[in-house]
Each structure stands twice: as structure tokens, then as C-alpha cells.
Amino acid sequence: MIEINHLTKDYGDHRGIFDLTLNIKKGEVYGFLGPNGAGKSTTMRHIMGFSKADDGNITINSLDSWQDKEKIKEFTGYLAGEIALPNDMNGLQYLKLISKMRKMKSFDYADELLEYFKINPNTNIKKMSKGMKQKIAIVATFMHDPDVILLDEPTSGLDPLMQERFIDLVEKEKQKGKTIFMSSHIFEEVSKVCDRVGIVKEGNLIKELNMDALRNNEEKTYIAKFKNDEDLKRMAESYPNSIIGSEKELFITIIDEDINGLITDLSTCNLIYLKEKEKSLEEYFMKFYEGDGDD
Ligand SMILES: Nc1ncnc2c1ncn2[C@@H]1O[C@H](COP(=O)(O)OP(=O)(O)O)[C@@H](O)[C@H]1O
Numbered sequence: 188m189i190e191i192n193h194l195t196k197d198y199g200d201h202r203g204i205f206d207l208t209l210n211i212k213k214g215e216v217y218g219f220l221g222p223n224g225a226g227k228s229t230t231m232r233h234i235m236g237f238s239k240a241d242d243g244n245i246t247i248n249s250l251d252s253w254q255d256k257e258k259i260k261e262f263t264g265y266l267a268g269e270i271a272l273p274n275d276m277n278g279l280q281y282l283k284l285i286s287k288m289r290k291m292k293s294f295d296y297a298d299e300l301l302e303y304f305k306i307n308p309n310t311n312i313k314k315m316s317k318g319m320k321q322k323i324a325i326v327a328t329f330m331h332d333p334d335v336i337l338l339d340e341p342t343s344g345l346d347p348l349m350q351e352r353f354i355d356l357v358e359k360e361k362q363k364g365k366t367i368f369m370s371s372h373i374f375e376e377v378s379k380v381c382d383r384v385g386i387v388k389e390g391n392l393i394k395e396l397n398m399d400a401l402r403n404n405e406e407k408t409y410i411a412k413f414k415n416d417e418d419l420k421r422m423a424e425s426y427p428n429s430i431i432g433s434e435k436e437l438f439i440t441i442i443d444e445d446i447n448g449l450i451t452d453l454s455t456c457n458l459i460y461l462k463e464k465e466k467s468l469e470e471y472f473m474k475f476y477e478g479d480g481d482d
Pocket residue numbers: 198202203221222223224225226227228229230268
């Protein structure tokens with residue numbers, strides 16, 4: 188559905204995007220992950236045909252991003268990284284204006300989305316917080332039920348609850364068969380919904396990950412707290428890589444396929460609790476940016 192072939196845009200000083208080749212299938216959710224300045228927004232703007240590439244080309248559903256941008260807009264939703272809404276109207280007026288420009292026949296889905304994100308659209312845009320503006324822009328992106336959806340750091344400015352709602356929305360759109368390309372600098376966000384993730388650094392695609400494969404054989408750390416020190420000591424000895432934390436918690440890192448063995452071993456202990464340790468963003472990033480990441 189989206190084919191990026193050798194896209195190059197050189198802004199000088201190694202800034203921009205270089206020889207990017209990427210294919211996104213119909214119905215796929217693709218995460219574009221990288222730190223600030225990696226070239227994510229540049230790529231998205233080229234997909235939308237807002238900027239002409241120095242080299243390479245992009246097609247969406249076989250239409251050329253640059254030549255056929257008006258046609259592409261009809262079936263595409265794009266949420267910009269830096270949203271700019273007009274200050275002289277309220278949210279509803281803005282959405283109605285956009286829906287008119289798109290010749291939308293129904294405003295039902297827009298109403299549904301306004302409800303879903305708990306937005307009062309009658310507020311003047313000038314008076315809206317960053318998060319509220321972001322939510323209005325999200326509604327504008329989805330309301331015409333586009334087949335292809337480009338989301339540039341979509342959850343920035345949203346509070347955690349709304350971030351979660353947003354991810355649920357992406358999940359729902361995926362169920363409808365939409366093709367979604369979403370950039371982020373937050374691994375966990377893309378890991379939840381994406382089928383594949385491309386990691387971009389200094390304008391280069393350095394790795395593509397198949398999330399299903401990753402999800403099913405991940406290394407995880409579990410934290411176990413024991414009623415007595417004997418169990419703690421015994422388990423620490425059976426798992427030589429484990430670490431005893433400050434609260435006498437045992438941190439045990441295993442790959443998924445060893446989970447049954449761990450449960451069996453733990454069943455012989457007197458436990459207070461067992462929990463999975465959440466991986467920090469940094470841990471994910473370090474893993475993929477350093478080394479080759481193949482493991
Ligand atoms: N129009 C432009 N002119 C010059 N440099 C630009 C322009 N747009 C982006 N850049 C530079 O290209 C690099 C990539 O930017 P961007 O695509 O916005 O990164 P990201 O979205 O991943 O944070 C940055 O160093 C940025 O400063």
C-alpha cells in the first residue's frame with residue numbers, strides 16, 4: 188500500500204533522510220521508531236507529497252506521492268507532528284470546515300470520535316490546551332474513515348489515559364483493515380499495536396523488527412519476593428543470572444520459553460508476590476541501538 192523507494196532528502200550536516208526503502212502492506216500497522224531528529228517527520232511529509240525528494244520516489248496504492256498528492260489525500264488521513272489549527276474558530280467549526288472541504292457525506296464518525304475522546308468541540312481553539320488541540324487534530328485525521336492513516340508522534344500532548352484510548356483506536360482501525368504508518372520515539376507505544384517496527388537513526392533505517400516474533404520470544408525479568416530467606420537463597424543459586432534487590436526481591440531474567448520451568452521452581456517456595464518488571468524505554472533503546480540487536 189505504501190512503497191518508499193530509495194527516498195533521499197539531504198538537508199546537509201547528515202540531517203534529513205537517506206536512501207530509505209520501506210514497504211507497508213495493506214492492513215499492516217507499521218511503527219516508525221527513532222529519537223528526535225532521526226528523520227521521521229521528513230519521511231511522513233514526503234509520503235504526503237508536501238516536499239519533493241532529492242532522490243527516490245514514494246507510491247501509495249500505486250499513486251505517486253508527488254504527482255498525485257491531491258488524489259492521495261482523498262483516502263488518506265495525516266496527523267502532522269506539529270499541528271497548526273486556526274485560532275479564529277472553535278473545534279466544531281474547524282472540523283465542519285474540514286469535512287466540507289473533503290465533501291464528507293456524514294459527520295457521524297466525527298461525533299463518535301468527539302465522544303470517544305471526551306472533547307467539548309465548542310471551545311475556541313485559541314483557548315485549548317496542547318492536548319485538546321491534539322485530540323481535535325486526531326478527530327480530523329480519522330473522521331473521513333480513510334484507508335491509509337499516517338500518524339506523526341500521535342500521542343504527544345495526550346495524558347496517559349488518552350494515550351491508551353488512542354492506542355485502542357488504532358487497534359480498532361487496524362481491525363477494519365486500515366493501513367497505518369505511525370511514528371514514535373516511545374517503543375512501548377509502537378510495540379503494542381504494530382505488526383512491524385522500523386528503527387530510524389540519523390536518517391537511516393537501521394533495523395526492521397517483526398513484532399510478533401519479538402513478542403513471542405522476549406526476554407523478561409520477573410521480581411519474586413519470598414516469605415523466608417532460605418527460598419530466596421535457593422532460587423538465587425538455581426538462577427545464576429538473577430540479582431537480589433534492596434528489598435530482598437529476586438530479579439530473575441528468562442526467555443519466554445523457560446517460563447514453565449520457573450513456575451515449577453517457584454511453586455516449591457513460599458512467595459509473597461511475583462510480578463513482571465516493566466522494561467524502561469532506555470532498556471529497549473539500548474538494546475536496538477547498540478550492537479546488532481539480532482538477539
Ligand atoms: N525543512 C528543513 N530544512 C532543514 N533541515 C530540516 C528540515 N526539516 C527537517 N530538518 C532536519 O532534518 C532532521 C530530521 O528532522 P525530522 O524529520 O523532523 O526528525 P524527527 O521527526 O525524527 O524528529 C533534523 O535534524 C531536522 O533539523
